[in-house]
Amino acid sequence: MRKLLAIVKREFRAATGNKTFVIMTILGPFLILAITILPGLISSDPAMMTSGKPLALVVSNPLVEAALQQSFSQQGMTLASLSDEAVGKDGVVAGDYAGLLVVPPTWPEQGASYYSSSGTEVVIFGSAEAVLSAIATRQRIGQAGIPADQIERLLAAPGFQVIQLGANLSEEEKGDDDFMGLMFTSLGFVMLIYMTVLLYGQMIGRSVVLEKTVKTVEIMLSSVSAKQLMLGKIIGLGLASLLQYSVWMGMAGLAIRLLGPALGIALPAAVSMVNMGWLVLFFILAFFLYSAGYAALGAAAEDEQHLGQLAWPLLIFLMIPMVMISAIVMNPNSPVAVGLSFFPMTSPIVMLVRLLVSEPAWWEIGLCLGLLVLAIYGLSIAAAKIFRTGILMSGKRHSFREILRWVRLH
Numbered sequence: 001m002r003k004l005l006a007i008v009k010r011e012f013r014a015a016t017g018n019k020t021f022v023i024m025t026i027l028g029p030f031l032i033l034a035i036t037i038l039p040g041l042i043s044s045d046p047a048m049m050t051s052g053k054p055l056a057l058v059v060s061n062p063l064v065e066a067a068l069q070q071s072f073s074q075q076g077m078t079l080a081s082l083s084d085e086a087v088g089k090d091g092v093v094a095g096d097y098a099g100l101l102v103v104p105p106t107w108p109e110q111g112a113s114y115y116s117s118s119g120t121e122v123v124i125f126g127s128a129e130a131v132l133s134a135i136a137t138r139q140r141i142g143q144a145g146i147p148a149d150q151i152e153r154l155l156a157a158p159g160f161q162v163i164q165l166g167a168n169l170s171e172e173e174k175g176d177d178d179f180m181g182l183m184f185t186s187l188g189f190v191m192l193i194y195m196t197v198l199l200y201g202q203m204i205g206r207s208v209v210l211e212k213t214v215k216t217v218e219i220m221l222s223s224v225s226a227k228q229l230m231l232g233k234i235i236g237l238g239l240a241s242l243l244q245y246s247v248w249m250g251m252a253g254l255a256i257r258l259l260g261p262a263l264g265i266a267l268p269a270a271v272s273m274v275n276m277g278w279l280v281l282f283f284i285l286a287f288f289l290y291s292a293g294y295a296a297l298g299a300a301a302e303d304e305q306h307l308g309q310l311a312w313p314l315l316i317f318l319m320i321p322m323v324m325i326s327a328i329v330m331n332p333n334s335p336v337a338v339g340l341s342f343f344p345m346t347s348p349i350v351m352l353v354r355l356l357v358s359e360p361a362w363w364e365i366g367l368c369l370g371l372l373v374l375a376i377y378g379l380s381i382a383a384a385k386i387f388r389t390g391i392l393m394s395g396k397r398h399s400f401r402e403i404l405r406w407v408r409l410h
Contacts, residue, residue: 003223003224003228004224004228004231004232004235006232007224007228007229007231007232007233007236008232008235008236008239009236010232010236011207011232011233011235011236011237011240012236012237012239012240014236015203015236015237015240016240016243021240021244024244025243025244025247025248026247028192028244028248053095053096053097053098054077054078054079054080054097054098055072055077055078055079055080055097055098055099055100055101055124056079056080056082056088056091056092056097056099056100056101057079057080057081057082057100057101057103058081058082058083058084058085058088058100058101058102058103059081059101059102059103060103060104060105061103061105061107063135064103064107064132064135065081065103067131067134067135068101068128068131068132071127071131072127072128075127077098077124080097082100085100085102088100088102088115089115092115092116092117093117095117098116098121098124099114099115099116099121099124099125100114100115100116101113101114101115101125101128102114102115103132107132107136108132108135108136108139108140112128112129112132114128182270182329182356182357183326183329185270185271185275185356186270186325186328186329186353186356186357187325189275189279189352189353189356190321190322190325190349190352190353191322192248192279192283193279193282193283193286193348193349193352194318194319194322194349196241196244196245196283196287197283197286197287197290197318197348198290198315198318200237200238200240200241200287200291201287201290201291201293201294201311201314202294202311203237204233204234204237204291204294204295204298205294205295205297205298205301205307205311206298206304206307207233207298208230208233208295208298208299208301208387208391209298209301209303209304209307212298212299212301212391212394213303213394217229217391217392218392221391221392226384226387226388226391227384227387227388229387229391230292230295230296230299230383230384230387233295234288234291234292234295237291238284238287238288238291241283241287242280242284245280245283249276249280252271252273252276253273253276270356275355275356278352278355278356279352282348282349282351282352283348285348285369285372285373285376286348286349288376288380289344289345289348289372289375289376289379290314290318292376292379292380292383293311293314293379293383294311294314295383295387296382296383296384296386296387296390296403297310297311297314297386297403299386299387299389299390299391300386300390300393300398300403300406301390302394302396302397302398306397310400310403314345317345317346318349320340320346321340321346321349321350321353322349324336324337324340325353328340328350328353328354328357329353329357332353332354332357332358332360333354333358333360337350337354338364341354341360341364341368342364342367342368342371344371344372344374344375344376345375347368347371347372348372351364351365351368382407385406385407386403386406386407389406390403390406
């Protein structure tokens with residue numbers, strides 16, 4: 001036990017005693033925020049997309065101009081009315097305007113045009129198209145001789161609510177903002193687990209490969225067993241990762257309780273301390289699962305390039321939930337989502353997303369956790385056998401078939 005603790009302390013100090021660890025601990029949440037939430041906020045907010053620049057309008061119909069002014073002002077955008085289309089185009093090219101919307105005098109028989117330097121402001125020209133479409137519909141119905149009061153009644157949209165049912169048939173109304181907040185939160189949590197599990201797993205694999213390459217592992221194995229060496233590395237880096245997550249959870253707690261209310265920022269409902277707890281729990285399980293795999297493959301690898309070739313199945317299992325996150329959020333109880341939440345290699349991420357969206361039945365959560373614990377136990381035994389055999393073998397790049405044979409030999 002004393003030797004194991006010595007290895008744990010060594011790996012913990014090596015992981016936490018460098019500048020990269022400190023920088024990532026401080027900046028990690030902000031990087032995740034920048035990757036996941038900020039792009040969505042920018043793309044969904046027309047005012048942020050324009051960078052404070054006005055949208056130029058060339059409109060001859062005062063009713064159409066008034067409707068556009070009202071719609072865009074509600075979205076925080078300013079509009080500049082122009083009489084010359086050429087002046088507006090020059091202003092767009094010069095960067096004075098976010099774009100130029102031209103509604104010709106013969107509109108709606110002749111279509112409107114939107115000009116910009118990129119042509120990618122889908123939120124802006126989508127809003128303009130929706131307003132113009134509504135005005136054109138009213139005009140054409142009016143030209144058919146239908147009274148104005150009947151037009152309003154015919155075009156009035158009926159009410160529609162999205163209500164989430166909870167325990168004891170509790171009801172909570174949801175909207176587009178709730179969905180986007182849930183999507184961004186899920187993406188942020190998934191990115192956090194993906195990046196940290198991959199980072200620490202590769203650190204363990206590379207550490208084993210390095211010590212194997214420079215032959216220091218032979219000296220270490222003269223005083224400790226291969227199993228103690230592998231466990232010491234995993235536990236040491238595991239404690240370092242828990243320290244990092246503790247700092248992140250503390251920062252998240254401050255954001256939820258203090259910074260959000262002080263700055264008037266409404267955080268998504270999914271960003272709660274309960275869900276933070278689920279995040280930490282599933283990270284711990286994913287860490288031990290993948291760290292055992294990376295430690296075993298590191299012992300079997302000849303160099304870092306060979307480690308990358310051997311570790312591609314682990315990387316694929318981590319990436320599958322990433323590419324399917326939208327489908328899982330929109331349908332968390334689909335057979336595919338449920339199946340992936342029980343498969344140990346994908347369940348830490350998929351079950352976490354399901355918990356964020358709509359809490360599954362208690363037996364599903366228990367089954368997921370039980371299968372994960374069993375998988376960690378089984379993979380750890382197999383990894384220890386591979387580690388014991390491969391750590392002292394060099395001079396040959398072993399295949400998966402040979403590595404699996406080591407498990408059966410012991």
